[in-house]
Amino acid sequence: MRVSLFIPCFVDQLFPNVGIAVVKVLRRLRVEVDYPTAQTCCGQPAFNTGYWDEARELARRYCDVFSGADAIVCPSGSCTAMVRNFYPELLGAANRVTANTFEFTEFLVKKLGVTDVGAKFLARVTYHDACHALRELRLKDEPRRLLRNVRGLELVEMGEAETCCGFGGTFSVKFPMISYAMDEVKVNSIQKTSAQYVVSGDSSCLMQIDGYLRRNKLPIKTISLAEVLASTE
């Protein structure tokens, strides 16, 4: 099987290790990986801020760049939801490219039928449900099934796993104090689990949570699900 990677712009620029981890896991599963270098951004920042004409340009561009792909895999529920759920509204209809774009854990579990990727990660972790993965793509069980099969990993559920971390893209800059309060509620919930790591499928949520943890000098670390699955030691 051959897949094309869509590495969202902020993952590419700020969290390259997430993309690298995806490549490692897929290669370990003998999936042929390709990365069309013409890709840029899915357009979500513009779309969410109301600039649909601008977002539409990038939606068309995305469909062009990935027109030859059998399956497109993306390590972000948010950007996947943008393509699969919102492009059809922007473009008037779904197409082969939008329908074949999958979030990373969704692709592993639902498309490849894999729930054990042979990973090992010695830590107590809690999982944060990213809103778009959970409510737009309805992925709740998939990431957890993958985590439960990681050697040495103990998964502890937090009280507010499904509550938004408060990032929300431009929302967190437009209304920083509301976003910060939501961040705080989230971190309080994480702290109660005494987990060493917060894991999530979306790097933007992790950036938001990590920004709070580091500013307040809390010992909990954030790590992407892809990196946990790539880990073998």
Next chain:
Amino acid sequence: MTATAEQFRRDAALKAADLRHRAVIQKAITTYDAAVAKGKARYADWQNARAHAAAVKWETINHLDRYLEQFERNVIDNGGHVFWAETAEDARRHILDLARRHSVQKVVKSKSMTTEEIHLNKAFEEAGIHSVETDLGEYICQLRHEPPYHIVTPVMHLTKADIAQTFEEKLGAPHTDSAEQLTMIARERLRREFLSADMGVTGANFAIAETGQIAITENEGNARLSFSLPRIHVAVVGIEKLLPRIEDLALFWPLLSTSGTGQALTCYNSLVGGPRVGRDPDGPEEFHVVLLDNGRTRLLADAEQRDALHCIRCGACLNACPVYKNIGGHTYGTTYQGPIGSVITPHLRDAEQWSHLPYASSLCGACSDVCPVRIELHHHLLHNRRNAVRQRFDDSWQRLGFHAWLWTMQSPARYKIAGKLFGFAVPLLGPWTNTREFPELPRQSFRDWWRKHEPRA
């Protein structure tokens, strides 16, 4: 930025940092969540109930003209009167005229967000008519000169001690820690008001087209006293409250109470069919329905967002909203708070003045998941944002920024250069980085790594 937006931003920042407020709301909503989970567990298939309710509402709203006229005919046949109020002003004027014509001195009101929407209490006050809220929560709001904090639980933000203090200060009541005592203090005063009122004003949770009845859901029995004791009953009803058939209540009554409070049914559900006739032992001499538009037909005309009129005002989206929980109901400055308020207020009131509300959301979608009539609330927030940009309510710097951003993203070469320069743009994220640490910038991007590691053909 409009003055309303400025005010919102200030109030939201203050409230979001108020840890006492957060604790009070968290406690109230945790209790609510537990009750609702139990309530939903009573359903064989909650999702199916939602789908069915959404279908009934869709059918009603898409034929609203027909159902409204059917409802009007039936109210008149039952001996009642119907007034079509296009604006809040029309509704107020009509109700005040009625009050004057009947020499009304005192009005008892049961809980109604529609009367909040038209600021009826203020109109009564200015006309020298004494108007008393009789729902316990609304009564407390009235004593404190505060608007309701929440469309279903108006004093969610107050503790028992806050209420005791309000009663001491405003009523001269003795101090008590007992909820029962507090209720008795209100009850004793309100009974006297019921017995001496000339007019009862209520809202309606549903209006039944085929019978011309209105349905009122409550827990305290104050609504039934409000419409059965005074000489005149006025019901202020938003035009979206219609249901075609009386048997629709079999679905909607439990749906409303389950989503609103977690109850299987509220303590009282009344159907009001008109004035006292023949040998009726009680009931008003006159029954007036005020059908309120006040911007609703603008929403009705918008095919994309028309389903926002499905709302049955259960309050579930407020309770689910992490923004609401952190900024509280008063911060919105609207009659309808939370996600549904942010969806409909720009339509019902001035679109530009309220264009900031749809942006005050992380678009997490928790609201849409709990909505019992399946309104895609967070998608409508997106629609409102797009409409705001189309109508040029956006900031011109922001618009310019997105033009530049698009130009960058349309070319991988420009995108790569922008990536290298990103470090210089971090200060633009000041509002975010003021309270949080920005991640360290990596030495290489993913695409740089890929160039070195891509499989060679």
